[in-house]
Amino acid sequence: MSAVPQVPQRPTGPAHDGRALARCVADPDRFTAAWGRRPLLATASELPRSFDDLLDLAGVDELLSRRGLRTPFLRMAKDGVLVDSGRYTRPGGVGAAVGDQVDDTAVTRLFADGTTIVLQALHRLWPPLIEFAGALAAELGHPVQVNAYVTPPSSRGFAAHYDIHDVFVLQLAGEKRWIVHEPVHEWPLRSQPWTQRRGQVERAVAETAPTIDTVLHPGDALYLPRGFLHSAEALGDVSAHLTVGIHVVTRQALVEALMALAEDDAGLRHALPVGLDLTSADALAGDLEATIDLLSAGFRSVDPESVAAHLAATLATATKPSPIAPVEQATAAERLTPGTRVHLRPGLQVRLEDTNGGAALRLTGETLEVDADQADALTALLDGDSWRVDALPGTPASVADLVRRLLVRGVLVPSAS
Secondary structure: OOOOEOOOOOOOOOOOOOOOHHHOOOOHHHHHHHOOOOOEEEOHHHOOOOOOOOOOHHHHHHHHHHOOOEOOOEEEEEOOEEOOHHHOEEOOOOOOOOOOEEOHHHHHHHHHOOOEEEEOOHHHOOHHHHHHHHHHHHHHOOOEEEEEEEEOOOOOOOOOEOOOOEEEEEEEEEEEEEEEEOOOOOOOOOOOOHHHHHHHHHHHHHHOOOOEEEEEOOOOEEEEOOOOEEEEEEEEEEEEEEEEEEOOOOHHHHHHHHHHHHOOOHHHHOOOOOOOOOOOHHHHHHHHHHHHHHHHHHHHOOOHHHHHHHHHHHHHHHOOOOOOOHHHHHHHHHOOOOOOEEEEOOOOOOEEEEEOOEEEEEEOOEEEEEEHHHHHHHHHHOOOOOEEHHHOOOOHHHHHHHHHHHHHOOOEEEOOO
């Protein structure tokens, strides 16, 4: 049994028809070729269905009025400038002692005055988008977030800018004109927002022809790699779209993993000499060369498994597994029978490692130890298939105890009958 990172399983359910990616692109192979390099446009006629099952204007109103929404899950902007949140939030009232719940009356007034509504992190709030985002993240292998932008008639929310993550724009309602220009800085990192190059962005928009100038209609989708300049304007009626942000994991992440692993190198932890002039290139040259040599030797000896473990831990803090039903989980554990079927919780980041006489399951923030009689059953459960308890290898009583523990810890979930 080896320490192999487990791939998050793709959720299934009514929120998506088939693969989530196929809902966003007309040709997955063409998308793969364009990944990170070129924008792609897909019309409603080329895609399997519209996006109104994910969110519609009635759902927007429900979120704003009946879900107890708080900041920062809502932002509002007018003419590219964010509105102070105090203008559209207020205390929650009796039994809800918080000071920043959304004030639906204030939102109504601001929206009628031409202010754009931005609903943030809907992949944490809205059930259809929780499922969709989880499925898309599993297919892409990169973390995903979902925001919604609702723009008043003939209004523009934000000026031309670039994002530091790739996006899918999924048009929900109304029409919106999108103008896209080539990057002024290719493949920006998260530490390189467009505001660092505001002047370049403004000149590029003013002086160069757009790469794309199109109007999105309901059911249309646009893919924009990070770095591409873009602005959007609602035409006619209210316009709403989802922005599906793909927080791409780059080679920079591999460098960060290597540097984290380099902390174990005693040579790199060695202090620089007393009296060294840190401002002098000549004085630093010898230690700089020695450091580069240590890094080069250390990097070439790094076990890819260690890098994978570091990335898995990082991704586990950036993503969230599929929701579970706490009452149902606890009930399933208490009423477990040999015929109960269970499977690995979709989207869960786990690692299985050998230990002396057993195995260890590495989760975010904790480790579960199992004995030798349970190790084979645990290995089987992590393959992603649905298992009957009595079909798992091992002593029945020991296997049942393992499954109960994993249900309570949210590692396994009950399978449909």
